[in-house]
Amino acid sequence: MDDDIEVLQGGVGNAGAVVRIGAHVLRPTNPHSPAIHALLDHVRRSGFDGVQEVVAVEPDGRERLVFIAGDVPIPPYPPWSRADAVLASVAALLRRFHDATVDFVAPVGTTWSVEMADPTPGPDPVLCHNDVCLENVVFHHGTAVALLDFDFAAPGRREHDLATMARMCIPVEPDEDAARSGRGGLDPVARLRVVANAYGLDGAGRTALVAALAESIERGGEFVRRRVDAGEPAFIEMWNSMGGQERFDRRRRWFTVNRHRFDAAMA
Secondary structure, eight states, X not given: OGGXXXXXXXXXXXXTTOEEETTEEEEOOOTTHHHHHHHHHHHHHTTOOSSOOEEEEOTTSOEEEEOOOSBOOOSSOOGGGGSHHHHHHHHHHHHHHHHHHTTOOOOTTOOOOOSSOOSOOOSSOEEEOSOOOGGGEEEETTXXXXXXXXXXXXXXXXXXXXXXXXXXXXXXXXXXXXXXXXXXXXXXXXXXXXXXXXXXXXHHHHHXXXXXXXXXXXXXXXXXXXXXXXXXXXXXXXXXXHTHHHHHHHHHHHHHHHHHHHHHHHO
């Protein structure tokens, strides 16, 4: 019955199309779903339970996943989600996910999205989520327990995925922009240290994290702008509400001025 259908909030591209029916979630598939489903099955078999279990692909093309109960923050983010311990738990969860993907081999003929993929994945990539924002994390009592929405997963460097997560979850941006989502007054430099410590980065990894963060900020806005140029209403609304191109230009200028602080914090 329709009364049993709950539309799950959050997300932009699939907004309104992800629903819960009892113990399951139904959401759109994409051309990369066979690879994603194989990945989710693999990490669960490896002992990582922080992803949804794939049940089936429905006759209408939607995927059926097991619902994971918990708290999923959406803007304006609730006060509890600002805590350093919450951020640390996301980094630790991402580390566990990366470790579980090390021996994963994608089925022949499957593909990954290139939209947010690491442009230089290197010789020994892991599988990256590439879109770890707070809206894609399930929390229990302030601790991250599961990652959602693997539509943009692809092979890449650990630091690339961690930098993308840090940029969105710290967040790494001027305070005036952080305040728009209820996260003004936080120290992004100190919080990057929290991320590095929780993930367990060594000295070389910390240097690589700042470099990957700089790369991520330099490319900032490209994904959204492509969707805006394609005329997708949800992305146009988000683009305008965030301040358009000027927001990304402002962040690039801000990061250039403050880059030395991030480098020093990771030394």
